[in-house]
Amino acid sequence: MKESCPAIAPQESSLSMRNTTTGTLKNGLNYCLTSQPDAIASTAALVVASGSNSNPKTWPGLAHAVEHNSFVKNMRFKQPYEYLDFIMSRGGTCNAATSNQNTTYYFQLRNNCLTKLNTIFETHLAEGLNRLSASLQEPHFERTYVEIEKAAIDHEFHELAHKPWFETTDTLNQILNKEHSETQFGCGNDETLSDKQGVPLQHALKGFFKQHYFASNMSIAIHSPYTLDDQKTLLEHYFSPLEAKPSNNPIPLPSFLTDIQTPLSCEVKPRLNTSNMKLFFCIPSLPTALKYLLPILNNDQDASFKQSLRNKQLISDYEAYIERSNNNEYILGFKFELSTYNLKNVQDVKKEFFQFIKNIQLDLKAPSTQHVLNNDTFSNDYAQKLFIPPTIMEITLNAAHSLTPREQQARPVRKPSPLFQIKMVLNKITEEKVIEIIENPRLESEALTSFSKTPFKTKQYEYTQASNTSYMLQLPSSDQYLLPTALMENNETNNKLCRLLNTPNLQTWHHLNIQNNSPAVLTSLLFSKKHLCEIQANTLYQIWNSSVKPISSKTAILGINLSLEQRNNNFEFKIKSAASHLPILFQEISELIQQSLTSIDLSLFQVNSIKQKQIQYYGERSIADHAIAAIKNNLLNLEYNPQKSISLITPENIKSQLQVWQNQTQINLLMQGCISATTAEDLSHRFINLTSNNTPPLNNVLNKNLKQVYLTNTSLYLPSSKTGYCLYIQQKNNEPKTAATFLLLSKLLSTSFFKEMRVNRQLGYSTDVNALQLIDTSGITFTVEGYKTRPEKIEKEVNSFLKNAFQTLTPNRIQLYKNAVITTLKEQPNTLPHTHKSDLNAIEKMSSEDSYYPDHLLAKVLHDLSFEEIKDIFYQNCIEQPQDIAVLIGIE
Template sequence: MANSSTPDELVRVVRSPSDKRDYQHLVLKNQLKVLLVHCPDSSKAAASMAVNAGHFDDPSHTQGLAHFLEHMFFMGSQSYPEPSAFNDFLSAHGGQHNAWTGTEFTNFYFDCNANALEAALERFASILKEPLFSNEWVQKEKQSIESEFRLKQKDELRRLYQVHKVTANQNHPFSQFSVGNLNTLKDDEHGTLQQKLVQFYRDHYSANQMQLVVAGPQSLTKLADIIQKLFADIQNHKKPKLSIKAPLYTAEQKGLFLQVRPLKKAYRLILTFPLPGIDQDYRNKTTSFIAHIVGYEGPGSLFNCLRDKGWINSLSAGGGISGSNFKDFNVNIQLTESGRKNITTILQWVFAYLGKINTDGIEDWRYQERKVTSELSFLYQEPTPVGELVSQLSINAFHYSKVDIIYGDYRMDGLDHDYAAKLLALMTPAHSRITLISPDVETNLKAPIYDTEYSVTKLTESQLDLFTRSPCDFNAMLPKRNRFINERLHPQPLESENALPTCLSSSDLMELWHLQDNEFRVPKGHIYLALKLPAVTSSAYYFAIARLWSELIIDALNDDLYDAEVAGLHFNIYPTQQGIVIHTTGLSEGQLPLMSHLMKRALLLKFAHRRFRDIKHTLVANWQSAHQNQPLNKLFAELNQQLQPGLFRLPELANQLLSLSFREFTQALEKMFEPVYVQAFMHGDWQSQQADRLATLIRENLPTQQPAAKDRETVKRVGDFLSKTLEVPCSHSDNAVLFYQQGNNDSEQEQVCYMLLQQLVHQPFFHDIRTKKQLGYAAGSQYFPIQRLPGILFFIQSNTASTDRLTTEILNSLEQLFVQLDSTPLKAWHHSKSVLEQQIRTRDRSLRVKSQRLWGAIQLGDTSFNRQLRLLDALDKYQLADWLSDIKQKLSQNSGWLRLQTTSQGK
């Protein structure tokens, strides 16, 4: 091994004190860069290969080729030629794979049970070294690319993105079509599509342009041996990566005003400031610091002032595309209808505020506050699942130094005043690109591919002059010192070794559960307050009012609690199937005062009539447009609504708010909060005395003394449906079908029965419907429990097949699969049980995950908190003959199946 790697393996990776993983960098003899991660407590292992090639490398004659190659990579290799070989192996070993293609990088990654890592890596390496690119599957898989394209052809972000591309420098690779479709992926005078794939692979998939990350419980030495054996022979073509010379925009493409007409009603204003690439600034994060000030939402902020005028609903800063030689710094504003009429003044405010930041905002104490919160986030970050970790680190390796592969996301060394001044000097009207998105804009052009209607004009000298004038009433202020910043770095001392929550208080009106966590010793926590309010779920009318009230509360409290959010204290308020939940999370110091503030103000707040109107309109617009372009999601939503009590269709909720007056709203609120029953859970490093304080807070702030019933409403049963086929109107051109079967009860054996069914059929079903028959991009199956009542669903969305054909194909596929179950080998049965056992045994990977699990158990009344053990016991006792008997009976009951399908609505 000593001769196979460079001294880079000695580099020490900066990591959080709570990170128990070990890291080692290697560079193999073929110049492949490798990071090994030893995860001592992980039952899963994972690997990711990032390649410094993306759609920017597409040949102009075959746009979308990099994306297509990503699809084809998992379609067989010389050693494992079956197109589903890798997927089948991972599925059989508790894993999955995925990939994505970006502008300059492509990322392939997978996870699996730890004991299968070496065999999985052997297959992964084979794919990377000798992809098959079978012409049979090239022809089939390009249909999948077409389906993916069609699936998102009406996606508003993609439509806007295409306008962005056609108005940028056409000599820059950003201008090319990245997804690809049947029009771009074809044979021509440049060669067959298969030949182009092979050439692209040879040109760009070189070991010196790759970064491999492997994580698992195996020792670093063992991981290094495996990697050396399997990956040292990846070809190194020694071609340097060519840098992009062309600028993203020419001079003529700055100082522009673009107008874009959306498909659905929306009002948005985006200011884009073209900047040079910022990779070299990761140690200082200057753009992130400026974005924080621009997007600040506390008292006197730009957002606050514009919102108080009734012109905007949201404002964010800093997002935008970035690459090796460019960065778009965006100020993204969601407008109200009134704001749409005041675009010029809003732009004046934004430019005046940027000027104020330039003169008064670049101060070290502001930067230091951001650094403190970033350091706390780093110190107490929650462990990332290995599958996500490897993918993230393989990309980080191209942007950060080896020591900073983790810390680079958080590192803030100090404020670079000169660089900040240079960036702010570029944030002027003459250097900007201003995009207005509105249904009433004037357009005279249509972007290709997505048919987006738009117009583009050069800003005139008079407009440039006008935008630089400060409004006469401009009074926006920069952020003041954050009173919520907390530097307590250690959790409170443990009172006991209790491993399970304890009920500290119980009455007809409330119950409070508490757990001081002895596993995740961090100064963080979660407080859940669930208000069971029968009025909220009694009708769509009251549920819509509860959602509007929740949004108004969050909006009204934003001013005085935004600093708390910045300092790591977060809150949310939202309606559920039972009533309303208040949830606080983050650093434990300050959460009790935060919860006290929320509870005391929630029922006393008086809302501004204008904010009521604006937020109501936003909710109605969102609900009316939800799932318009997502047929399959519409079926999922309908299934949930049909089965779960207390849920309502989004269009129905929108209709309830349409004519709702402010007076009706305030009158309805008086009835909404009685009767009530409060269920609460405090989990983190808090001691019992702090839980007692929470109990007192709840009692003192109850909206009524009239108790609500504690029982939950039961899940609706499929057997009670008069019709087993539900048609769901949909205007999208795609068709979708979903089959669902429900269990008879919520016993552990019944749950395990359906889990095993999913384990055994999901991969062959996907292969048959999606890969073999190419019926659609979105297809599969899913274990689908509702309040622990088990079930399974099978689904497909297609841009080519009718719902009748989709139904026939699903039924045919299921019939074949269910026949095959009869001959399930004992070895396959034990293997499936073993995989499922490992999934059930999975430990809580973070305080957040543990809190969610325990809170879910409390809400379901499962206060023994031993569901995992009960499921394992049921799984252990289940024999193949008994399971086959059970599942055969379920599958033969036609009354057990519920079918949902889209139906034409103006298609």
């Protein structure tokens, strides 16, 4: 039962030329329309006033599942994912987010010229609103796509479950009132979204949609260059058909925390090696004051609280934030990243914090406060937290600009000013009301260790009908890479292990942790599709930033997540097993591991020894002679202890032998170049070892060394006919001069061959001054979505295309393209954003061959140009061999 969305109050900024109007359609839909003639894009965001707090107790994650399935198919557009494909094909962005209180759908599209169109209904904005409204009026919940989206949600859950903030939130939820819906499991996973007692997930989705998705439970905001009348015409045309029905009276939620329960204090050993202190307070609902309180508390100026703690070397960073609980309650949180962890430092930070809260002076007229309220990042920071584009958030967050003293005085007494409301909040922040969570990486116990008042038991992750139990497999640092390699090499052993883990009577999910410092590609060999095909054919894994993550997880091994930041040498994955079978299971696993290690073969790999950051090459023989011999002579023992972690212990003589080898230098496998994750064979044969710090120049990378290009599975929705891929183009070069080159290449490549593969957006570049190095070291990233297309065929076509592309895009030709961009933009200054005109003048005065700055400035210019604009530039300048560039950029 949900109350309707409150009507949106018009909040216009005196610093903007925008026109804004608000109102309510006849069916009860609240709207806020903003016309800004100079806007380069149109944005729309629709909020449904129902989120995870509305989940039925028997269906955790149902609201999230409805959000996912709303995008797929509907009565008006019956092609699957037509809404997403349309937005991406127009160079736009779209997404949705399910929070505790709301579900938000939004998109942003570049504008097409209205003067060349007959009506407002031919604009990109109109087509986007048409598809958004269809998704929220009459969605299909077909069984096939419901299962696809359930797998995607399960993937999200397993990505989140091991993040430090997720673990801390889970800890907090165990402390809070269990009757409060905020403490329930909102994300959902494969188990919580399975059919229940004869009720299919489809029926539950339809019931939730009918109960919560109606006009008076929604609000929409639109921001575009079109007139308010045109926007309202579109709104009435597309959204008037939304169902109109009376809102239900809200059901009051219990309080987050009772006075008897506070204060609470606990310590957590974080998964990553961080030291944080987090303080939480329950506060009353103050929606107006929130706009002032957060930016003031997060002020980063010289005289701010954050800066004072930094000057005293107590913290490295600090953040204040607010999470909404229900209509009458919020949680105000403060996160301190401690510079060093010790008891005195924790006490000093708490003392400084409460002293600051007690003495804080809040004056809305003060220059420091005005600086915060007028700062453009105010809206952007808020937008990032709420997953809503800044252009939408600016509509509702600029009340501070229009708030005058006269308006404050004219307010009724029962509506206190924001200043008074903030004081009310701060008065409730006392040491008697605090919930304190300290993340200490050096705790001996991995569980929660102490509470000041309320007793608290160490708990596993326990959600409705879903539980995970942690176990550890620990390996010494010197031989941490041997286990996955051993299992990968012994196919017979691997098949036995697969059959063992696929036993039908395994019912309860457990996860076995093996974290490791070595490159994730080794782990991927063990858990690649080749070795899991006997368990589940659709189980695929993603290699991404040195980590391997599960895509689908219905049976057997759920997947692994490798973190290079951790010092413990472990891999991490999950298995499905009944608790009563664990001792037998791990005994058999131990035997299989021992069999594998006796036949280990590392001849595929060349190992480099790292000493004082200098890379030296020792060849294959050292690792074969020393490591393999040591393992063969001293087998590992796997022990099971139901009360503690499971330890994989290596005899000391193995450790000593490996440490003596090469003067105790750390053994590492270094990888550079091409990886194809379509088959395990490709993975094992495409390693290129980095034997020196010298890298080939750009022309060698583009014209000769095609091994710098690789394709890897990074599925969006698996298992399904819709398969995702990532294309990486890497150039190992620390010189920042190639930033614009990569940016230009990305725009050329992403809209020719990949346009046919439904790729329209380049994802992997940055033009930030401090991020240019990332462009050079990481290269460019694209996504490719193929429909019912074999990965081998896609890879073959991609490689063929890139070979032709690199033969055409020589360094001289790239420089010619850069010059064409500069020339055209100077002749057509209106094409260039105003903020970059000075950059263009600076480029003209410098030599791009000798200086870093022209390339950096050109990268900033290219960042803001669409592909269509770049294509026009090339076409107008009649670049030599136009047939070649036409093939690349799609000019007919």
